[in-house]
Amino acid sequence: MATKVIVPSEGGDLCVISECVVAVGDRVCMGDLICSVETDKAMVDVSAPCDGVVLAILYQEGDEVKAFEPIAVIGEEGEKIEKEDTGKEEPVEEMVQIQRQASEKEKMKEEKPGDKREEVLVSPRARRYAEKHQVSLKEIVGTGIFGSITEKDVAEQAAHTEESEEKGYRVRMLSRMEQASGRHVMESLQQSAQFTLTMRVCADRLLELRTQLKENRQMPELASVTVNDLFCFAAARTLLQFPRLNAVWNGEELREYDVVNLGIAVDSGEGLVVPVVSNADRLSLYELSRRSHELAERCRAHIQSAEDLKGATFSITNLGKYGIEVFTPILNVPQTAILGIGAPVGRLVLDHGQIRETKEIMLSLTLDHRAVDGALGAAFMQALKMNVECMDILLVR
């Protein structure tokens, strides 16, 4: 029986087939690379689930495909492909066409061994021109042999850029990752009922604890624990009492999770990435901190795996280091809640008739009203506030 090759990502994610390295008729072994797909989070390699012959490739490079969708079918030579294998409504015509395209591609390969190249080719002359005129080769579509970028292509791009500069603007093409991320937030805003609650928490004890950790001599490794880690720790523990906020909403049902898989937003330098600390509620503060830093490092080095980005049940985003106090985080759908953390701000408060300086942090919680209403959200915020303000007690518990 034919086996489907499935996009391995969590439900609902869209990805783009960026590179297909097999053609219909190729023999593959289990684990062989079939194609790469680009999600808003990462490049993911799709491997053959079993040995066999590629019977069909259901998408072309550049096509968008949803997670769990079959993108190719592997079976025995000459085996017929069932409609259910392809998951497509109009299998016959299209399949034939795709197969024909593929076999033509195969034929070209036979005729000219060098003709099909995966990477972007740039002629040496074009490369020199691009360096001299500081033109980015990234978005140029080559017109030369093998689709290579020629000097003329670069010159045209340079002229185009120059033209726009004359008109007072510059054209920047977004990377596929940025494009995918853009689609994702659009979808989030269009397809969910988002609203944001804010609450002020006193951060004195939390900051004091952070200072103690930083200065302690017994366990120097604890010095790296950040304010954000402390909030993550507090949020993970608090979420256990609020399963509706630790859930995904697929449009029909709400799946409440037993463990907290915490998505932590990281600025990778090439866009937003949200790596996931799994089982965050079961980790010690130190374990959580170490895991979260490790993931952030990988993202910044652009070596994160699909696994690192998978399965979040709740997300946290922190703009505090930029001085932002309050903001409206955008839900990382299909999750139901995301917590935004602001910058500590000093205030004078009246405490038992005494004026005292205190540090406060604003929390911004965006919720999907379909799953969580304002009262429940407020209750979560109160509980979280309690835990943050009595951080030491939470740590002991």
Place this chain on the structure above:
Amino acid sequence: MESTRIVQALRQALIEEMDRDENVVLLGEDIGVFNGSYRVTEGLLDKYGEKRVKDTPISEISITGAAIGAAMTGLRPVAEIQFNDFMGCAMDQICNQAAKIRLMMGGQVSVPMVIRAPYGATGRAAQHSQSLEAWFAHIPGLKVVMPSTPYDAKGLLKMSIRDNNPVIFLEHKLLYGATSPGGKAKSVVDDLDQTFRPAPEEEYMIELGKGDVKRQGEDVTVVAVGYMVHRAVQAAKIVAEEGIECEIIDPRTIVPLDKEIILNSVKKTGRLVIVTESAGCCGFAAEVAAVAVEEGLFDLDAPVKRVCAKESPIPFAPCCEADVLPDTEKIVKAVKEICRK
């Protein structure tokens, strides 16, 4: 009278040099009484006598070796080997002796001699059809000349005779009888254009190692030698109709090679096709490609293409011979391939 045919131009060069320098002597098979198998030496026996125009035995080693000995001792022999294929018989004398004597003897002597030989496929099957310029170009110490027009043939042969080194002078059979535009004899090269320049009667020389631009163009450089220059010109006309302008470079001499003219053209066009009638493997085309890559890589906008004979002995059957040889159509195809938009 100007020479409109290469055979006349070569003869004119021989006459001028023999008149100028009595040490210039000719030897070869059937060059005297029979006037040469391609008539290059026609009338020269009558004009200069048996002393200076020597019919030899069918004896390539002694023709070549005697020319070497004579060259070392004051003469300037011009030897004719009836077909360049027969130079195989004389390879030791050409490659181990003529090419090396000057260096081996520490510059005590030079070997001022010319070996003329026809090359090229004209329906004579495998042993009379080869283009062997690469054999000789591979041996340091030899110069290798391949003219494509009457004008070049005369200027280059005169220069070769005056050169103080062994020069292998290769003449394409199809070009001997071909006439410049306006000439009366029927040409074996269809549609010769103005690049087939006649040789004027006056004295002139062409430096060895100085190439010639046979056609100006912006889009692709086509380096071709000998007969293939004319095929390249034809191909250029065809692709010009599609807006591709070829610049045709005729190096004229394989050794020494005018790298500059090739590199300058590639600098302009960014694309390079090399055409030889010889087989491609380790050939002149490969050498030009190597020069372009080593010294002009960053001028290249597309892969370098070679249009050469297929790797086969030349078969007799005309259809098979045609399949092996490069032609106008194959040049057109190669040009379009690297110029495709």
Place this chain on the structure above:
Amino acid sequence: MSSVDKSTALELYQTMLMIRRFEEKLFYLFSTRAMPGSMHQYNGEEAVAAGVCSCLNRSDYITSTHRGHGHCIAKGADVRNIMAEMFAKSTGCCKGMGGSMHIADFGVGMLGANGIVGGGLPHAVGAAWSSQYRGTQQVAVAFFGDGASNEGSFHESLNLAAVWKLPAIFVCENNLYGFSTYYRRSTPIENIADRAAAYGIPGIVVDGMDVLAVRGAAREAVERARRGGGPTLIECKTYRYMGHSRFEKPCYRTEEEVRQWKERDPIICFPEVLKEQFSVTEEELKQTEIFVEKEIEDAVRFAEQSPDPKPEDYKKYIFAE
């Protein structure tokens, strides 16, 4: 041998002795690794080079073989320059570019030793043609071995020289072995000189160990060539004492055979002839010996003290201007 006077005879001896002492010195220098490369030694065949070259003028030409030291010395090249060439020095006759197998000295008409068996024969033909063309009365001698007589170049050269009646003399040094192969295993006739008949020219066999016999035959051939009588093939029956190249196992010949040939060694036998027929004294022989020894020592010193060529020197010799 009426044509030979005492001083000529003594010169013949001195030439042979010079060649012998030169080769012995080379062998010593090679053995002690003082000298680079490889070499083929002429010991035993001295009478051929000395005898033939004694009939030639300085302006006459010779071409030689891979075993060419003797020819070069006999034709009158300076031993110092030959020795320096062996040492690959810039003062060598070929500026250190040729070495043992390519020694040449155009100043004395020595057109070159040759690393290719039979390679030099047609050059002698060409030189003879050139001389005929220019009308200079020069002759050209091609030295070659028994092995070369089976090369195509031998036959083509004799044929062309004969058909053009050139002033060429072909001197075959039949030392019985082409490298390791006895000549009768590669050549179906006893006398290589018989091949002259095929080209309609005189073919002469002489004792290559007898310098006067060689000289006699050569003299006749040279005279014939000069008066336009065309080429001659002279076969000199001789023997090389050393290996083909430097050190090889002499499995292809017996010690007895070597001993027998050495009994007729010209360096040993000719002094007796000199004393008996030319009244040469012991003192004169001793003086010759001393002179030769001194020349060789001087040549070695000259070579050792000469500078190496510069690494880029070869470039100026590839092509002539």
